Amino acid sequence: xxxxxxxxxxxxxxxxxxxxxxxxxxxxxxxxxxxxxxxxxxxxxxxxxxxxxxxxxxxxxxxxxxxxxxxxxxxxxxxxxxxxxxxxxxxxxxxxxxxxxxxxxxxxxxxxxxxxxxxxxxxxxxxxxxxx
Numbered sequence: 001x002x003x004x005x006x007x008x009x010x011x012x013x014x015x016x017x018x019x020x021x022x023x024x025x026x027x028x029x030x031x032x033x034x035x036x037x038x039x040x041x042x043x044x045x046x047x048x049x050x051x052x053x054x055x056x057x058x059x060x061x062x063x064x065x066x067x068x069x070x071x072x073x074x075x076x077x078x079x080x081x082x083x084x085x086x087x088x089x090x091x092x093x094x095x096x097x098x099x100x101x102x103x104x105x106x107x108x109x110x111x112x113x114x115x116x117x118x119x120x121x122x123x124x125x126x127x128x129x130x131x132x
Contacts, residue, residue: 007053008080010063010125013070016049019123020063026096027056043067057082076104079118079126090115090131097121097129 024030038044044067100122
């Protein structure tokens with residue numbers, strides 16, 4: 001019997017592959033697991049992502065390029081939370097994820113961890129990085 005799986009699913013509007021490549025480049029174990037693209041005559045732009053999955057930090061994430069334009073995007077009320085193994089790692093991730101995005105909470109000690117930051121990356125996806 002197949003086991004039920006729960007995975008984050010990110011809907012992009014034309015930049016799923018760029019986002020995926022960016023995310024897998026940030027983690028030593030990062031890899032693209034699978035990618036399917038629209039062909040000619042499909043509902044999406046030819047070459048854009050019908051559905052893909054990538055793995056970062058042991059977590060598989062699904063994503064698509066929506067062929068339908070939506071008036072909504074990502075929200076910080078859902079974020080990817082990363083427990084970092086070192087101060088160097090949290091410093092690197094906080095810097096790179098904030099580039100071209102928006103910092104919601106600066107990298108600092110907020111009392112609940114040694115270091116923490118929260119940002120929306122250049123693709124609008126929200127990240128929390130933590131040094132426990």
